[in-house]
Amino acid sequence: MANLSRYDPLNLARIDPFGDIDDLFKGFFVRPALFEGQPQMQIKMDVKENDNAYTVHADIPGVKKEDIHVSIEGNQVSISAETRMEKEEKEGEKVLRSERYSGKVSRSFTLAHDVDETKAQAKYNDGVLELTLPKKAATSARKLAIQ
Template sequence: MAGITRYDPFNLSRVDPFSDIDDLFKGFFVRPMALEGQPQMQIKMDVKEADGAYTVHADIPGVKKEDIHVTIEGNQVSISAEVKKEKEEKQGEKVLRSERYYGKVARSFTLAQDVDEAKAQAKYADGVLELTLPKKAVSSAKKLAIQ
């Protein structure tokens, strides 16, 4: 009988006038990207840390490597790509349907340690961007002589 509670008609904690407010806006803020012919593309990635470097695998399918841009500023890494998707359906000489999408996707993240930009490497094959980001050597503290 642990689930039995005493009914109190004057208890206001049971009444929540805003309990259904989330249902009011459900589906109201739908992204227009869900239309047919437009990709719902976002960059998905794995970030791994080793002793001397970070390794990032980012899924960017259907993009040419010339359209991918990676910038490194300290410990912040930004990946952006320009997506160009074209699809055309023909019957004979007449074009019945043509779908084209041009857009840009981007993703930024911050690492725990600064990255050595000079030694960083990027490879792109089979829709996967692989970044090797070596960690910057931590400078040792310098003791200043007081004059």
């Protein structure tokens, strides 16, 4: 079986045969590490439509409802949430480990019709945000008479 090697477009060793330049940038383009027990926040959504409204179910577990913000501008809807977690393990009088995590996540999407923000409703229960977004009544186009 042939050995597979990963192609690295940022590998400067093919330019510099001695590899000195490659060592300079090693680890520079690496994503930050995710530590054990650190939550990775994402907002996962289901969007449904009927004749009168949109219904959105967004999974935002472990967040207080006071830390969730929803904004509506025309047909653009934005959901953002903040979470804080503190964990401290003690043994006797000494603190052996103390961890803190703070994060913010947001999600925006565009709907086909404008939303009537005066009639929109939001409920948060068991980690699921439910939005009921009524469609704005279509305004009829008015023709102007040319004089």
